[in-house]
Amino acid sequence: MWFLVPFLLVFAVTILAPVIYAVGLSLFRDRLVGGISFVGFDNYAQAFTDEKFHEGLLRVCAFLVVQVPVMLVLALVAALAIDSGRLAGASFYRVAVFVPYAVPGVVAVLMWSFLYSDRFGLAGNLNDLLGFDLLKPLADEWILPSIGNIVTWEYVGYNMLIFYSALRTIPEELYEAAAVDGAGPLRVVGSIKLPALRGAIVIATIFSIIGSFQLFNEPNILRSSAPGLIPTYFTPNMYAFNLSFLGQQANYAATLAIIMGVVTAVIAYIVQVRGSRQETQ
Amino acid sequence: MRRNPSPVRSHPARQRRSVILTVVMVLFVIYSLLPLAWLVVSSTKTQNDLLSSFGLFPSGPFAFFDNVKQTLTHDNGIFLRWFGNTLLYVIAGAGGATLLAALGGYGLAKFSFPGKRIVFAIILGAIAIPGTALAVPTFLMFSRLGLTNTVWAVIIPSLVSPFGLYLVWVYAGEAIPTELMEAARMDGAGEVRIFFTISLRLLAPGVATVGLFAIVATWNNYFLPLIMLSDPDLYPLTIGLQLWNSQGAGIGAQPIFNLVITGALLTIIPILLAFLFMQRYWQSGLSAGSVKQ
Structure with missing residues (x-):
């Protein structure tokens, strides 16, 4: 030991x-008058009525509900295609799709914010070509999908690889048995590959949920390209960060960090329990 | 568990190539590589051409080498300083994390001791704690200890990788036969010697995977150095690039986007090379981890 x-x-x-x-920290409060004092659960009560916190929390939930399924389905399609044996040069596709994962998040956001920019990005090039503004990735109503696209780009290859690794562990005999039974490729996917992927899907879902709740880097870096669109409380993490570094409210920031940690852990736990229950059925 | 890094699976009867799947995957590859292609093309342009030309075609004078020279010498060569800092954080942080995970995962897999289940539950629980949720309290604690704005503030939190420990634990359980350790003990070898001469060798693919992912995590680290460091001389590349980028945003600012773009390209080249050259390791290590979920 x-x-x-x-x-x-x-x-x-x-x-x-x-x-x-x-x-x-979350049990105390530092006031201008009176200094540090024990306040019990007052900070938690404040979080329950804090509209900025709620707005950020709702935003990451909306983000999660759309971005995580889209990304995981894309990753699943890519993994199944690469594993299908019906692609020439499958290993090239595998590496190419994985490459963005190795790109630092900061560089990924910088690249995409250049591409999004209507001054000199591809979005601007395309709009110039068409003569009207088809794409406005940095407009108010598109900013969240634009962030979702960056996150998907960064992590779809990583999830693909998790699925692909799980697919490679399926014993060859199962495929042979399916071929003897005359099962077509779709049957093989439905009755052999997807069941074998269940564990990997649960893990990937949990990690993606944790990632969504932590959303910070992408919006925080995009702020330098679109400062007016992304408020300091855009996500709960950004809010906590700005409270402790700009607002000097360390106690309240610690409270928010704990709430987010508990919410994340509870949801990850539910996903895991539900995932493994279905597995045993 | 498969230890063969590139298993050959013969698909029955050499299935025909699928056009639909090929089209889907080509689209995937375009999506994945398009921003990188844009980055490479843009790194050959001057600041003026960046703003005035179509992104995916080269335009104007070929300024790549000039951009590289400017990137490396701008502000008294601060980029090289950031590069050195990143190397330091990667070697100390990722190296330490890998060593601790290898030792700890091995200990968990191969030895029994009282309270092992509790230790394991706590470590697994820690995987679910969001890193950024920890970052703010860690900052507050480190600033009490006077550690903020030192290299330690970045290195120490990088040293722990619960997920890496988990991966080594799974891997060690399968890869190291207990009989082999027993035999070495009979021969009078100490535990430390057994670890370094026998076990570590068998663990190599798993440890390489943990190491590579730790390298990526520290090379790409943004949030931790962002909150811990205020002195630009201590910045890693990621924070430095963000600093340069934000210099172009203000009113009357002198944008240096060509340096941001070239710097970004120089930042990703080493890490991409590391990944490509160590492919066989991380792919086999990952599949080992995914078996035991």
Whole structure:
């Protein structure tokens, strides 16, 4: 067990201690008059009536409900296509689709914000060509889908690879048996491949949900291209960040971080329980 | 578990190529590579041509080498300094994370000790804690300790990878026969020696996978250095590029988008090369992890 000690020490410093510290912070409040005082669950009560927090939370929920299924279905299609044995040069497609994952998020957002820009991006080029503004990725009503596109671009290959790896573990005998039974390719997908992917789909869904609730990098970097469209409380994470760094409200920011952590953990847990229950049926 | 990195599966009767699937995948590849193609083309343009020409075609004088030179020398070569910082954070952070995960995962897989189940539950639970939710409390704690705005503020939190530990744990359970360890003990080898001479070798593909993903995570790290660092001399590439980009946004600002674009290209080349050259490792390691979900 001594092998585990170094990990546990750093784990205690970087994960356990901040969690405990955050819980402690969330129970206090620092007022201009009167200094630091114990307020019990007042900060949590404040979060329940805080419209900025609710707006951010609803926004990431809307984002999650659309972006995660779109991305996972795309990843699934790509994995099944690459695994189908009916593509020439399948390994080229696999690497090409995966490449964006290795691109730093900052660079991904910078590239896409250039592409989105109507001054010198492809969106602008296309609009010039058509003579009217067909694409306005940085307009108010399109900003969330535009962010969704960036996140999908970054992570679809990663999820594809998780699915693809799971597909490669299906024993060859199953395919042979299916061929003997005269099952067509769609039957094989429906009765062999998709059931074998269930575990991988649950894992990918959980990671994607965690990622959506944490949404920060993409909107925060896009702010420099479209500052008016993305308020400082665009997502709960941005709100917490700005509260603690610009607003000097560390206690309330810690409270929001804890609420988001609990919400994420609960939803991840539900997905996992539901996913594994269906598996045993 | 398959340890063969590139298993050959013979599909029955060499199925015909599918046109529909090929079209779908070509579209996928275009979507995945289009922004990168734009980046490469744009890195050959001057600041003026960037604004006035069509994005996917080269235009104006070929300014790539000039852009690279400007990127590397702008502001007294701060880009190279950021590059060095990124290297430091990657080597110390990702290297340390990989070593700790390898040791810890091995310990969890191959030894029993009281409280093991609790330890394991806590670590698995930690995977679900959003990293960014931790970042704000970690910052507040580190600023109490006087660690913010030092390299330690970036390195220490990078050292822990619960997911990496999990991957090594799964991998070690399958890859290292307990009998082999017993035999080595009979020969009088100590545990540390067994780990470094026998086990680590068998763990290599799993550890390489964990290492590669840790490298990507630290190379691409944005949120942590963003909150921890205020001194541009300590910035990694990601924060530095964002700084350059935001310089072009203000009124009356002097945009240096050509440097942002060329810098972005220079930032992704090493990490892409690492991925391409280590393909066989991460692909086999990932499939090992996905079996045991």
